[in-house]
Amino acid sequence: MKAELKTTPLFNEHKVLEAKLAPFSGWFLPIQYTGIIAEHNWTRRSCSLFDISYMGKFVIRSEPGKSNLEKIVTINLAKMPLGSCRYGFMLAEDGGIIDDIVVYKLKKDKWMLVGNAANAESDAAYLKRHLSKNCQFEDVSNKLGKLDLQGPFSRNVLKRIVGEDISRLKYYRFDYFSVLDEEIIISRTGYTGELGYELYLSNKNIEELWHLLLKDDRVKPAGLGARDTLRLEMGLPLYGQDINRQVSPKEAGLERFVDFSKDFLGREAIAKKNIKKRLSCFAANSRRAPRQGYKIYSQEKEIGVVTSGSFSPSLSCGIGMGYIDLENNKIGANIVLKQDDVQIEATIVNKPFYKQGSVNSHKSQVISHKLQVT
Secondary structure (H helix, E strand, O other), rough: OOOOOEEEHHHHHHOOOOOOEEEEEEEEEEOOOOOOHHHHHHHHEEEEEEEOOOOOOOOEEEEEEHOHHHHHOOOHHHHHOEEEEEEEEEOOOOOEEEEEEEEEEEOOOOEEEEOOOOOOOOOHHHHHHHHHHEEEEEOOOOOOEEEEEEEHHHHHHHHHHHHHHHHHOOEEEEEEEEOOEEEEEOOOOOOOOOOOOEEEEHHHHHHHHHHHHHHHEEEEOOOOOHHHHHHHOOOOOEOOOOEOOOOOOOOOHHHHOOOOOOOOOHHHHHOOOOOOEEEEEEEEEEOOOOOOOOOOEEEOOEEEEEEEEEOOOOOEEEEEEEEEEHHHHHOOOOOEEEEOOEEEEEEEEOHHHHHHHHHHHHHOOOOOOOOOOO
């Protein structure tokens, strides 16, 4: 018997807005409202609001050295300032990626981990298995809502609600702000390449905040379709497609989020592993979009496989990511993407595809998924 799909506290709001809803990672979620391209372009030009309450969220109450959290994640927690968040991984013993996560340092003895919806249950089990018995662990995935406000006007929109204090948040920093008589977490983070914020608050207030934000004419709702094309234009990987249990951070080109100066689960395996493939970006020479599973060829030789692909609304061409053999993985190389009778000529390129995002204009670097600030 199929498990019933979960819904976020804003499910009825999505229906009122006549969103197109579809299953995703065990949830019934909005894919689009007015259209993927329209929502994508609005995010790049103005400001979009995403319901991301389905993400896995976990709180650990203990210092990382005592809780064993330092050995569970690839980030160096000892070097993290209070009020900062970092992108990293939880790995299996063989170096495969259990999940990619963002870690928040709430206090020196209180930490929050945010992971992918599809992995929420397995992440919780993994953490319980490896955390020490003397720490407090709480799965707050179904208690804590999450809204993402993304776009060049997001800061000005939030100023109306929380005041000028929002301007002090630097990239990959967070703080508590009083909203609707609740102290909520707002972090200057996102998955779109634009200036943006992620807001964590109780489910009881999320509907009111949703309405409050949408009252601003600069804000429109956006669904998972636009979120996917926005992240792909930035070359940001998606768990379950571009990264998974079978690949290591090295193969994904994300080893800079692995601190080899400390001990962690999977460290020995990935330090020794010689990689034979690497995740790469490619742009089509036409508007045709590659899709997941297309084979990648160089002069009739199969050299890899597409993991993510779409039409790029910002660049007006097909773009994608995929794993390519190291010997053929060269920037500027011409490749062909094939499936059945479909053939798409493309070129291997540097990421990000889209380089005009408002995050850059606010003196931040956009290099990779939820980029760590040093």
